[in-house]
Amino acid sequence: MxxxxxxxxxxxxxxxxxxxxxxxxxxxxxxxxxxxxxxxxxxxxxxxxxxxxSKDGLRAAVDTHAIDAFDRVFAELDDHDVAEMLTGGEATTSVAEAFSRMLPPGSPLPAYLRRLLLTNDPAGAAIFGRWFGATRRLLDAMVTLGAARPSDDPDVLAAFLLVNDLAVILLRNQIATAIGDDPLTPAGLDRWAKQATAVYLEGAFAAPPAQPPEAALNKPNAPIEPPEEAPS
Amino acid sequence: MxxxxxxxxxxxxxxxxxxxxxxxxxxxxxxxxxxxxxxxxxxxxxxxxxxxxSKDGLRAAVDTHAIDAFDRVFAELDDHDVAEMLTGGEATTSVAEAFSRMLPPGSPLPAYLRRLLLTNDPAGAAIFGRWFGATRRLLDAMVTLGAARPSDDPDVLAAFLLVNDLAVILLRNQIATAIGDDPLTPAGLDRWAKQATAVYLEGAFAAPPAQPPEAALNKPNAPIEPPEEAPS
DNA sequence: CACGATGCTGAACAAGCGTTTAACATACTG
DNA sequence: CAGTATGTTAAACGCTTGTTCAGCATCGTG
The missing domain is CATH 1.10.10.60 (Homeodomain-like)
Incomplete structure (x- = not known):
């Protein structure tokens, strides 16, 4: 040793x-x-x-290595998603699921993705852009196949679905302590996918019982961070 | 000057x-x-x-200052949410909306929250735990009032809704370049809220046309990050 | 006026940082 | 076998970092 x-x-x-x-x-x-x-x-x-x-050269090498792995995961997910759509399997396949399936349990890659997206690193912006494009295309395909409801703002809808997925990876640790299961393990993933699928199929909220529609909207609130703050 | x-x-x-x-x-x-x-x-x-x-003392002071502001935003949001629920207004009020409403446009607080949640800082864990508890309680209240559908795993559902909200703040910059609007400005927030509300009320996907239900599930995939990697 | 707090500074210090350099093995090549 | 890449190291260099220190104003208070 x-x-x-x-x-x-x-x-x-x-x-x-x-x-x-x-x-x-x-x-x-x-x-x-x-x-x-x-x-x-x-x-x-x-x-x-x-x-x-140099240290920065090492950083760059690690970056390309990690980004390569990320894109392979996402490409796999893409294929998997289309296949599932065509065979009538589950409604969604998440990025988190792909990470959990293709990476060994202790892999540092999820945490590295977090750092990559957190820092305003151009590499992080690039990978997000690519993934957004793929999500957008997948959503379009699902709409034409009747698997997703058409939206009047598909860009935002695609971004919404993508960032919801990524949030599982970004907030993995906090989620784990909150629900008692690491959402990147099969057990946690299963619980998460159940709820997410339910929401994406049927929604989570119900329209309120029936009452005057426009009530208290746009009432101005005092800003919490005024231009000059009280000296502590 | x-x-x-x-x-x-x-x-x-x-x-x-x-x-x-x-x-x-x-x-x-x-x-x-x-x-x-x-x-x-x-x-x-x-x-x-x-x-x-010391520098670390400064860090601690900044932390408590920021966390204080965050909790004030979230408390405001909580009240606002209950009020809207009772008056039959919009179905959801998001954390992102509260940030956008209560913070001046150039505020560093959203970015600081990002750092706090993504760096495994115990302070970040604490604030997430508090927010998760509040979300969970709000969800329960909505269920008893008939404004949200009951779930068999409310912890996960509450976490799902919370992290979806937080994702808007965490990935703010990437979202902005993807959809062409900063989601923490009124314009971007409006587009985002429309899609999110639609999904949370009706869902985003449709059950597939009608086909054999269990098809290709759990087929093993080759892990993308094997124990020993090819030397570059 | 004296005077001790208080707010604040320039200069310096020790420690730790990324990096450089010269040298030592090892192994392939002619 | 000489010779030259290649992999690797210990030691040191210069620089930046967080922090300390002695001293200078300013000012409310006895």
Whole structure:
């Protein structure tokens, strides 16, 4: 056993990249030092720079590696979705489900996706744009096949469905403590999918009993963060 | 004019806290230096430490300040929601709507909430837990009033509705470029609320035309991230 | 007026950071 | 076998970081 992380027979380069992926995902780029990455990978700090040029070069390599994996997951999901639609299976297949199915349980990739979308990183914007386009196209296909109701604002509807899916990954930890199941495990995923499917098929709310329609709307509220705040 | 930021007549202490709030929200705690905060607030770096003890003390002060504002927004939303429910107004009132209504347009608070929820910060976990409890109680109330359909897993349903709402704030920038409207402005919010309300009232998908019910389910897929990866 | 708080600063410090450099193995190549 | 890439390291460098310190105004209070 070398130390710290048992990577099997990985190249040192790949080992560094994987260690960096995990640490970046857990704590963010800036909070992780080159020395920590090197220790986690069982190599010297100088080797990190030798292989990736600089810490930022390593960041870029990790980014492309992760984005590649993400797009493979999403592509798989896309096919799966169309197949399910055609065979009359479940109504929806979620990004979260694809992540849970295709990634090993302890994978740092969900957390890395969170960091990628959180920082206003152009790579995160690019991946979101691609996924939005795919969702939009899928929604159109479902409408023409009669599997989804047509909308007067399909862009917003597609974005709504996509971000609802992504929220499961972004807020994974909070959801887990709230409902008592990690939503990226089969058990949690099942509970989540049941409720989501129900809402997407029938809705969640009912129109109120029957009363005067326009009542208290647009009453102005005092802003909570006025231009000048009380000094603490 | 002093410099950089015109804060009106703020205490230096409050000015530092506000500058830190904005910088932390934009770039994250670790990527911001004490010197940058001091410059943005128009004071010397030493004064930052003098008022808050340390950079981490400043972080804590900013945290409590922000969390206080968040909870005020959410409490307002809660009241508003109940009121709307009773008067038979709109079916839903979203967290995003409350943020948009109660915060000035350029406020750093949405971005700070994003950082708080996505960095596994215990403060973020606490605020999510509180909001989840409130959502759960609101959902129960709506069910007894006949405004929401009863669910066999109300915890998950409440979490689903809450994280869908939060996703608008978390992915604000990506949504803005995807749909062409910032979802925290009145225009974008209106488009978003229309689609969300439609889905929550009637659903988004239709049951497939009518076909064999169980078809291709649980077919095993090759994991995309095998234990040992190809060295790049 | 004296005087202790209070607010605030410039200069400096130790520590930690990313990175560089020179050197050492190891292994393929002619 | 010499020679040259390749992988790897220990040690050090320069810079930035958070923080400290001594001192300067300002000001309400006895």
């Amino acid at each position: 070398s130390s710290v992380v048992d990577d099997g027979d990985l190249t040192a380069r790949a080992g560094i990249r994987n260690a960096a992926l995990r640490l970046f995902a857990e704590r963010g780029h800036d909070a992780v030092t080159v020395r920590e990455i090197a220790t986690a990978a069982g190599v010297s700090p100088a080797l990190v720079v030798h292989h990736f040029g | 002093s410099s950089v930021v015109d804060d009106g007549d703020l205490t230096a202490r409050a000015g530092i806290r506000n500058a830190a709030l904005r910088l932390f929200a934009e770039r994250g705690h670790d990527a911001v230096t004490v010197r940058e905060i001091a410059t943005a607030a128009g004071v010397s770096p030493a004064l930052v430490v003098h008022h808050f003890g």
